[in-house]
Amino acid sequence: xxxxxxAERLHLGTSRITPTGTxxxxxxxxTKIDNLDPATRAAIRQRANQLITTLTPTPAPQHDxxxxxTSLIHALTPMDNAKAWLMLATINGHLPDTTTVEATVRTxxxxxxxxxxxxxxTNRIHTATEHETWPTVxxxxxxxxxxxxHTAATDFATGIQRVTREVTRRWVDTHHxxxxxxxxxxxxxxxxxxxxxxxxxxxxxxxPTPTNDPTIVPWHCTYILPExxxxxxxxxxxxxxxxxxxxxxxLIGYDLVPMTTAETCHEGLVPGFARNLAAIRYARxxxxxxxxxxxxxxxxxxxxxxxxxPGPHIESAVLPTEAPAESSTATDAARSRLQFxxxxxxxxxxxxxxRKNHLAVLHAAELLWREGHRFSLTFxxxxxxxxxxxxxxxxxxxxxxxxxxxxxxxxxxxxxxGYRTARFTVFPSLNEGFGLxxxxxxxxxxxxITSNFGSMKxxxxxxxxxxxxxxxxxxxxxxxxxxxxxNNELHARLSAEARSRPxxxxxxxxxxxxxxxxxx
Numbered sequence: 306x307x308x309x310x311x312a313e314r315l316h317l318g319t320s321r322i323t324p325t326g327t328x329x330x331x332x333x334x335x336t337k338i339d340n341l342d343p344a345t346r347a348a349i350r351q352r353a354n355q356l357i358t359t360l361t362p363t364p365a366p367q368h369d370x371x372x373x374x375t376s377l378i379h380a381l382t383p384m385d386n387a388k389a390w391l392m393l394a395t396i397n398g399h400l401p402d403t404t405t406v407e408a409t410v411r412t413x414x415x416x417x418x419x420x421x422x423x424x425x426x427t428n429r430i431h432t433a434t435e436h437e438t439w440p441t442v443x444x445x446x447x448x449x450x451x452x453x454x455h456t457a458a459t460d461f462a463t464g465i466q467r468v469t470r471e472v473t474r475r476w477v478d479t480h481h482x483x484x485x486x487x488x489x490x491x492x493x494x495x496x497x498x499x500x501x502x503x504x505x506x507x508x509x510x511x512x513p514t515p516t517n518d519p520t521i522v523p524w525h526c527t528y529i530l531p532e533x534x535x536x537x538x539x540x541x542x543x544x545x546x547x548x549x550x551x552x553x554x555x556l557i558g559y560d561l562v563p564m565t566t567a568e569t570c571h572e573g574l575v576p577g578f579a580r581n582l583a584a585i586r587y588a589r590x591x592x593x594x595x596x597x598x599x600x601x602x603x604x605x606x607x608x609x610x611x612x613x614x615p616g617p618h619i620e621s622a623v624l625p626t627e628a629p630a631e632s633s634t635a636t637d638a639a640r641s642r643l644q645f646x647x648x649x650x651x652x653x654x655x656x657x658x659x660r661k662n663h664l665a666v667l668h669a670a671e672l673l674w675r676e677g678h679r680f681s682l683t684f685x686x687x688x689x690x691x692x693x694x695x696x697x698x699x700x701x702x703x704x705x706x707x708x709x710x711x712x713x714x715x716x717x718x719x720x721x722x723g724y725r726t727a728r729f730t731v732f733p734s735l736n737e738g739f740g741l742x743x744x745x746x747x748x749x750x751x752x753x754i755t756s757n758f759g760s761m762k763x764x765x766x767x768x769x770x771x772x773x774x775x776x777x778x779x780x781x782x783x784x785x786x787x788x789x790x791x792n793n794e795l796h797a798r799l800s801a802e803a804r805s806r807p808x809x810x811x812x813x814x815x816x817x818x819x820x821x822x823x824x825x
Contacts, residue, residue, distance in 0.1 A: 330423045331378070335370040341430065348439030349426065352395050353377045359444045359524060360388070378422050384413040390549035392422065394522045395442050396429050399492035402541035406549055441519040448526045449482035449823070450494075450552075454539070456532050457486055457497055457505035457512070461687075462714075463656060464741040465559060468594070468624065469532045472557075474506035475815035482529070485521060489514075491538035494521040523552040529822050530556040535563075535577035540584045547587035554588040555822040558619070560738030561601040562660060569660035569735060571690040588617035592821045596621045597760035598738040618824075622817045623763075624739050625809040628748035629721055639722020645681035645708035649790065652727035652751075653682070654720070654742035655734070657689035657696070657711070662733045662776050664695050667702065667709070669783040674707055678790055685723060687713035724749040729789045729796070733776035737761055747771065747806055752799035754785045770803030 338349050353373050354365035360380040366372040381388050389409040393401045413421035456469045476482055484497045484505060496519070497505060500512035523546065534540055547554035563570045563578035570578075585591065586609060593599035599621035606616035644650055651670070655661045663684060670682050689695075702709050715723070724730065730746040732755045740761045746753040747770045755761040757773035765771035772789060775781040789796055 330419060331374050332371055334423045334426060335374055337427070337430070338370050344439055345430070345433065348441075349396075349430070352398070352442045353426075355442055355444050355522075356380060356392060356395050359391070359446060374422070374426075378419050381422060382418040384410055384418050384421055386410055386549045387551055389413070389421070390545065391444070391522065391524055392425060394550075395444060396425050398440065398442055398520050399488075400494070400522070400542035401545045401549075402492075402538065403545075406545060438517050440517050442522060443519045444522045444524050445483065445526055446524045448523070449480060450521075450523055450526050450528045451476060451482045451484050452486070452494075452528065452530045452534070453484055453497070453505035453532060454486035455534075457484075457501045458514075460511075460714075462508065464739070465533055467741065468557065468559075470506055470508060471811045472531055472815040472818060475812060476819055477502070477506060479816075480819065483521075486514075487539060488520070491536055492542065494523065495519065496521060523550060525551040526553075527823055528552050528554055530554070531818075532557075533559060533581070534584075535574055535581050537577050537580050540577065540580040544580070544584040544587065547584055553590075554584065554617075555590040556585065556588060556592070557818065557822075558591040558593040558598055558602050558738075560594075560598050560736070561605060562736050562738070564605070565601065566660060566736045569658065569691075571658075586612065586614050586616060590822050590824060591617045591619045592818050593619060593621045594624050594739040595760035595763055596623070597763050601738075620821050622814060622821060623767075623809070624741060624744060625811050625814045626744040626748045626764075626806060627808060627810045628724070628745060629717070631721075631725060631749075632718065635718035636722045636725050639719050640726045642719065643681075643683050643723055643726055648679055648681040648708055649728040650723075650726055651680050651682045651786065651790075652723050652730045652746075653684045653686075653732070654723075654730065654745070655686045655732065657684070657686065657692040659691050660735050660737075661686075662735055663692075664698060665733060665776065665779055665782055666731055667695065667698050668779055669786055670709065671702060671707070672783050673787055673790070676787075678787065680728070680790055681708035683709070683723065684711040685715045685720060686711075721745075721749065724751050727751055729753060729772075729799075731782075731786065732756070732761065733774060733782055734761065735776055740764060743771065747803040748808070750800055750804040752789060752796060752803055754782070754789060768802065768806035770799050770806060772799065 338346055350373060357365035357376050357380050366376055381392055386406055389406045390401055393405060409421050451473055453469060453473055456466050484502045485494045486497050487494055503509060504512050543554060546552055563575050567575050591602050593602055599619055602619045606619060609616045653663060653666055657663050699711055724746050729752040732740055732743050732753055734740060734756055737760050743753050743755050743761055743764045752770055754772045754774055756776045762773060765773060772785050774785040
C-alpha cells in the first residue's frame with residue numbers, strides 16, 4: 306500500500322469514527338476516552354503523558370483528558386518523522402514497521418497536527434481487541450540498550466551465542482546498560498528480568514517471560530545488537546527505529562553468508578537476513594569479527610551507492626583466542642568420554658549445516674580408514690539444517706564399526722577437554738565470518754586443519770599452528786588429515802606454534818568492541 310493511500314485511509318477513517326457531539330475533535334476524542342473502560346482509559350492517558358513528559362519540560366496533565374490531548378498536540382507540533390515515529394510507537398504500544406510514519410507526517414502537513422494525533426489515538430482504540438491488555442509504555446531517553454533477545458531465550462551455544470554472552474556480561478559489569486528483549490510477536494521491546502539477563506550473560510535453564518511488563522520505546526538511545534537479528538518483524542522495526550527515532554543502531558557483524566553462499570543456509574534465513582541488511586543501511590557502526598568479515602560488509606556498503614545512502618561505519622575487532630585454565634580433572638573426564646581404545650582423536654566442532662563441510666570430513670575419514678589408518682573421529686555441535694545426508698552417512702559408518710560419533714550438546718568442560726585431548730581438530734568451512742573453533746583449538750595448543758582462505762587463513766597467519774587445505778577439494782582435505790596423523794615432526798612444530806601464539810582476551814575484545822560500537 307502506498308504512503309498516499311495510507312494517508313487517505315487515515316483521513317477517511319476519521320470522518321467515520323469521530324464523535325459528533327461537538328465540532329471540536331479534541332473535545333470529542335476526550336469524551337470518547339473518558340467513556341472507555343477504566344483500564345483502556347488509563348492506558349491511553351499514561352501513553353499520552355509519557356509523550357508529553359518526553360517532549361516538553363511542562364508537567365503532563367494527570368486527570369483532565371482534554372488538557373492532556375491539548376498538551377500532547379502542542380508537544381508534537383510541528384510534526385516531523387521523528388515525532389511521528391515516537392507518537393506511533395508510544396500510542397500503539399509497538400514500534401512502527403511500515404510507511405505509517407511518513408503517512409502520519411503527511412496527514413499533519415495536509416490537515417494539521419490535531420488531525421494526525423486524533424486519528425492515531427482513535428485508530429488505536431478501534432483496533433483494540435476485547436480482552437487486550439494494555440502494558441505500560443516507558444520511553445527511554447539516552448540509555449545504552451543491549452538487545453540479547455534470542456540469546457536470553459535459546460538453548461543453543463553456537464559461536465554467535467558464545468560471543469554474545471562473553472561480551473554482554475563484561476559490558477554489564479563495566480557499563481551497566483539496559484538488557485532488552487522483545488515481546489513474543491517481535492513488535493515491541495521490553496527490559497529483561499534478572500533471570501533472563503542472567504541467562505543472556507551466562508546461559509542456564511529457561512527463564513519465564515512476563516506477559517504484561519512495561520513496553521520500552523527507545524528515544525535518542527544507543528542501541529547495540531551483539532547477536533544476529535534475522536526475523537522479519539524484528540528487523541522491520543529496527544529499520545524504522547534507526548531511520549527515524551534518533552536512536553543509533555550499532556551491531557557486531559558476523560558475516561554475510563546468507564548473501565554470499567545462500568545455498569548453504571536454511572531457506573528461512575535468507576529473506577530475514579535481507580531485511581537485516583535493510584536495517585543496517587541506517588546503522589551507525591558495524592564492528593566485524595574479522596577483517597575478512599569487514600571486507601564483506603564494506604563490499605555490501607559499496608552497493609549502497611545506488612540508494613544514495615552512505616551506510617554505516619565499518620571496523621574490525623578480531624575475536625579473542627583465549628582458553629580457560631586447564632583442569633586436569635576435566636581433561637581426564639573428556640579423554641575418558643571421547644577416546645576410542647586410546648586411538649588418536651580427530652575433533653570437529655560446529656553445527657552440521659552444509660557450509661561447515663562435515664560431509665567432506667566423513668568422506669575423507671572413510672578413505673583413510675580404508676587405507677588402514679587408526680584414529681577416532683568426534684563431532685561436537687548441533688543446531689543443524691540440511692543435515693540429513695550427513696546424519697545418514699554417520700549412521701552408516703557407525704553401523705560398519707567405524708570409531709565415529711556426534712555429540713549434539715556438550716558442556717564447556719567436555720568441549721575444552723576435547724580440544725586438549727585431540728591430536729588435532731578439523732574446520733574446513735566453505736565460508737566463515739571468523740571460525741571460533743579454529744581460534745579455540747589453537748588457544749589450547751592443538752593444531753587445526755582449516756580452509757586456505759578468508760577469516761580462517763587470517764587466524765592461521767596471525768601466529769601459525771594450522772595446516773591449510775582447499776575445503777572444496779576432497780583430496781586436499783584427505784591429504785591434510787593423513788599428514789597430521791602420520792607426520793609427527795610437522796605435528797610437533799604446529800603444536801609448538803599454537804602454544805606460542807599471542808593471547809587476545811575476551812576482556813580486551815569486549816572493551817574494544819564497546820568503544821567502537823559507541824563511537825559518535
